[in-house]
Amino acid sequence: DVKVTQSSRYLVKRTGEKVFLECVQDMDHENMFWYRQDPGLGLRLIYFSYDVKMKEKGDIPEGYSVSREKKERFSLILESASTNQTSMYLCASRVTGVYTGELFFGEGSRLTVL
């Protein structure tokens, strides 16, 4: 069965802390994505990766970085967390192709920055 696993469902961090959000997929997908979801704003793309060690900025990359050292793992890093980064973070993966494959999402990581 298809699975995207996010390491933490709930995190509480303090302003200025470094935060790592981990995502692992077991489907051998090339593409992986990090979105944040906020009420009324839908899902906004932070970063995506179309292959190992490859990354592209999404619509709101400021304050974030990513790492993709292995195909199955895509990490989102908040170098210095701020209160406006309190949000639900969703990781997703899909196969690449001419016609877009469906996105498979993880359960989400709800981050609160105090």
Added chain:
Amino acid sequence: GQQVMQIPQYQHVQEGEDFTTYCNSSTTLSNIQWYKQRPGGHPVFLIQLVKSGEVKKQKRLTFQFGEAKKNSSLHITATQTTDVGTYFCAGRENFGNEKLTFGTGTRLTIIP
């Protein structure tokens, strides 16, 4: 950059009534997808539309892709309590771009 808007943001309907959500892109799309997110859950893929003017049905759900490939709609006939959730469209701008831009979503609640 590309923007994808959905209306309405919220919709409350009596069980058995119909429901429609509309999705509009600022740019022409190569294809569009629809997702459903149940309360407390994560988005789950429903369908993908690729061709101009395409119409697809899944039981009580009807999906349309506009002729100009800039808009789409999801219509649910005779809503049931299981239809509760937030519906998102997501569009891809062109074939060379892996980026998928999500709409703002429409949250559907059902009054039993």
